[in-house]
Amino acid sequence: MHGVLTGLRTTATLALVSMALLAAPATAAASDPPDGATPAFEISVGFNGPQYRTAEFPGLTLSAAINLTETPTRGLAAIGEIDASYLRLGRMAGARIYRRTGPLYATRRSLAYFGQFLLGGVTGGESGVVSSQGGFAVQPGVGIDYGRGARAFHLQFDYRAVPGGFIDDARMPDEHAATLSGARVFLGLTWRFFPR
Numbered sequence: 001m002h003g004v005l006t007g008l009r010t011t012a013t014l015a016l017v018s019m020a021l022l023a024a025p026a027t028a029a030a031s032d033p034p035d036g037a038t039p040a041f042e043i044s045v046g047f048n049g050p051q052y053r054t055a056e057f058p059g060l061t062l063s064a065a066i067n068l069t070e071t072p073t074r075g076l077a078a079i080g081e082i083d084a085s086y087l088r089l090g091r092m093a094g095a096r097i098y099r100r101t102g103p104l105y106a107t108r109r110s111l112a113y114f115g116q117f118l119l120g121g122v123t124g125g126e127s128g129v130v131s132s133q134g135g136f137a138v139q140p141g142v143g144i145d146y147g148r149g150a151r152a153f154h155l156q157f158d159y160r161a162v163p164g165g166f167i168d169d170a171r172m173p174d175e176h177a178a179t180l181s182g183a184r185v186f187l188g189l190t191w192r193f194f195p196r
Contacts, residue, residue, distance in 0.1 A: 024031055035103040036072035039192035041065070042144075046188015051086045052167055052178060054130055059085030063156075065096060070196060073100045079116055087132040087167060088180055090160070092120035092139055105149050107196060112145040112152070119143040122162050123177050127172055132180060135164030145190045156186040 041064070048059040061083045063124040069075035075098055083090035098114035124132035141158025163179030 016174075033105045033195035034049040035106045035107050037103070037195035038067055038070045038072065038075065039104070039150075040067055040194040040196055042067065042077075042190055042192050044156075044186075044188055044190040046154060046186055048083060048085060048184055048186045050182075050185075052060035052130075055086035057086070059083060061188065063186075072103045075100065077114075078119060081118060081120075081137070087125045087127060087130065088134060088165075089123040089125065090120060090137060090139075092118035092137065093122075094120075094139075104192065107148075109146060109148040113143070114145075115142050116140070116158075118158075122160070122165055124165070130167065130169050132167045133165060135162050135178065137162045137165070141184075143186070147190070150192045152192070154188045154190045155184070158186070159183050162168070 013125065016180050018029050026181075044061075044063040044065075046061060048061045051057075051059060053146060054172055061081060064079040065077040065079050067075055067077045077096040077098065079092075079094050079096050081090070081092040083092070094117050096114050096116035098112055100112040102108060102110040117132060117140070120137050120139070122134035122137045124134040126132075137160055139160040141156055143154065143156030143158075145152040145154050149155055162180040167178040168174040168176055
């Protein structure tokens, strides 16, 4: 029960952050940054799936990126990610390499595509007769951001491997009902701050 409450609190926090970012103006970072500017900081918020079959809602993900390079079309970023999903709470960190088809703050939209590698841990939870056990996690992935200026659409595909992570159902005492390892899709929005 404690794991479920923790997951719900984290989900509520992510929802509040999402609403605050949606209300923020697109020019929160600065007015009229130059075409070749690179944001120092990016936040992506959205839904993730698929979930275990008894879940009643999708998971939520909050990802924060600190861009370590300032070139207009390519670079390296440090990534932190929190994932609040049914029967699991993930905390991951790592690095991202990205490339853009054009400057972010130009009059035309640009596509930023990236590959990343995250390490961290997944905490299990409990819901009725279903419970999960987490553990160390490895998460390679790829994705895109498409937009102009301070906002973009975010689409990410990754695979989270949790070697010791399983879902158990009390009605199936002799075997694990599922594993916490698996492919994941993260769909949401990205906000960019502090262009330089």
